[in-house]
Amino acid sequence: MDQFLTYSNERALREQVWKNYYSRGDNGDANDNNANIARILKLRRERVQLMGYDNFAEWRLQNRMAKTPERALALMNAVWPAAIARVKEEVADMQQVANASGKTPITIEPWDYRYYAEKVRQQKYDLDSDEVKQYLELGNLTQAMFYVAGELFNYQFSPITDGSVPVFHEDVKVWEVTDKTSGEHIGLWYLDPFARQGKRSGAWASPYRSHTTFKGKKTVLASNNSNFVKPAPGEPVLVSWDDATTFFHEFGHALHFLSSNVKYPTLNGGVRDYTEFQSQLLERWLSTDQVIQQYLKHHKTGEVIPAELVAKIKKAATFNQGFATTEYLASALMDMHFHLADPEGLDPDQFERETLAKLNMPREVVMRHRSPHFGHVFSGEGYATAYYGYMWADVLTADAAEAFEEAPGGFYDKPMAARLVEFLFAPRNSMDPAEAYRKFRGRDASIDALMRDRGFPVPEQAKKP
Ligand SMILES: [Zn+2]
Structure with a gap:
């Protein structure tokens, strides 16, 4: 329906499709x-x-x-x-x-x-969009996510290549996640990137095992799954900006699984208007300068994605x-x-x-x-x-992203990152979300940031959600 109504020149047919x-x-x-x-x-x-x-x-x-x-x-x-x-x-x-x-x-x-x-x-x-793709190579994007997780969560991702962890398909790759400072084992991260017959479509994150300390400590087995087309050997996987954003989004869910510090396993479950917030927020790191300069490079020339192109992408979002x-x-x-x-x-x-x-x-x-x-x-x-929950999560996402923008260290501000992990990720459902957000932000979320995101004028007396 969407494609037809967007591209068909036949107005009478558009009307018929729309009405049906x-x-x-x-x-x-x-x-x-x-x-x-x-x-x-x-x-x-x-x-x-x-x-x-x-x-x-x-x-x-x-x-x-x-x-x-x-x-x-x-x-x-x-x-x-x-x-x-x-x-x-x-x-x-x-x-x-x-x-x-x-x-x-x-x-x-x-x-x-x-x-x-x-x-x-x-x-x-x-x-x-084809020009944009040249700068979005899957391997680089994966490294970019590891970089972000390292800066915010103090995680290190080390590939496990000796076959010591069994996988259900040869395309699936596994990394061990440890704390950069203490070396403590946090869990395993599985990436199943490519489409194949019989695999569910789309992109998603799921935990094979969640954190709990209730009956002895269980470490996390987290997975990210996508349906990129598997390239010929030696060819790069180039993805669209939307797909790169989704890749970061799903990784946000994985970080939410990995960072859990709850005692009782059921507290890993989410609150419906709150569980998409963490993953949506992580999308914002894709367009940070640090990621752009280090990882969004042309797959052939190594040239960093031009600033004008990034500006165009951001403008098109409204x-x-x-x-x-x-x-x-x-x-x-x-x-x-x-x-x-x-x-x-x-x-x-x-x-x-x-x-x-x-x-x-x-x-x-x-x-x-x-x-x-x-x-x-x-x-x-x-x-x-x-x-309404989608918009609720959007309000929190926009407001939390602005907290980072305003911080002295921007999106990599250390005290902000520490509060992000402590209050917004690690407690999962063991802390009242409104209370947790207040602890992170110092106040309730306001809708102003969302209005700016969408290119809407900010109302003078913006209501608190
Ligand atoms: Zn999600």
Whole structure:
């Protein structure tokens, strides 16, 4: 859908694809989900009321970092006006491109958004992703991550090449992780980088064994897995900026596993609006000067990636944030409002329409997941009243990154790094996340940094999440 709406020149087909995609589960046929949604909401309310709660959101959020639906809503409502204001600007930019195209005049419709946004992107931010790739070689990126882990966590990664650690496939490589100063054994890190038949797609991190001292000390077995295409012997693996970012992200999860100091094994489990924060934060080290100068080098010439190219990459990150933030927030707000509303006699279709109208939802954008196919929230319970969590983690990430930017030693500031490990990584779920964050930052996170990240104006009275 995404690719088609971005690149197809056939406007009538774009409209058809868009309409089919966004009306899934909402066609009044045997697969229509509106009655199911109403029933699910009723049953959820009934269940939590048996336990003495007013509504599902209140019950669900009590042990999340946000703690209450009101605080999650306050964050979303604080960002929302800037997001829809940016949509207006994006639509104006796109309308200009459409008008200048010399074809029959059109008004930007929802099925035109991705198509014309891509045209604006080419004009404003054009970035040759192939050129960027020449500076992102997998071996160098791996060494860059080890460097970052060495600076922040005082870890040393030593390859185990004598076959003393068994692996399930010859592509899998293993490193021993030790403390640089004491030499203490911390764990093993497995990297399974290449795609092959039968392997799950995407990139992920998983622990084979987690830290605990409950019944004797267990050291960590952490793994990172990707699906890069295996090169011919002697050829380099060159990856995109997005993939390099993901590589760092997943390594952030691995560092979270490795640095754990909990006693009880279950405390390694995460709090839903908090577990992506550590990994997202680690992504920021990819574009630090130290990493750029030492590791982002042309695979043939050894030349460091040009500063203008890095600047272009950073600028492109704010592109289309009006659309992305609005379509996401509309879904997250809907999720919360559904569970706060009285489910008695609720008509999901009508509720969705009225809620969007109250929010002044721009007509050119649709919810990322319309209610009848909002699987996160209605197919299982994992993300019910928790879809806001992505933005919650983004707020923490942006705010914590700014803490490093402001520190005397920047992203490699030693006292900051020590607090990062002590309060944000090592305690896992054994410390209240809000309290831990305060200890790291000296205050609660504010949304200002997130607004700057997305290129939105910072509200004068920025609300605390
Ligand atoms: Zn993640």
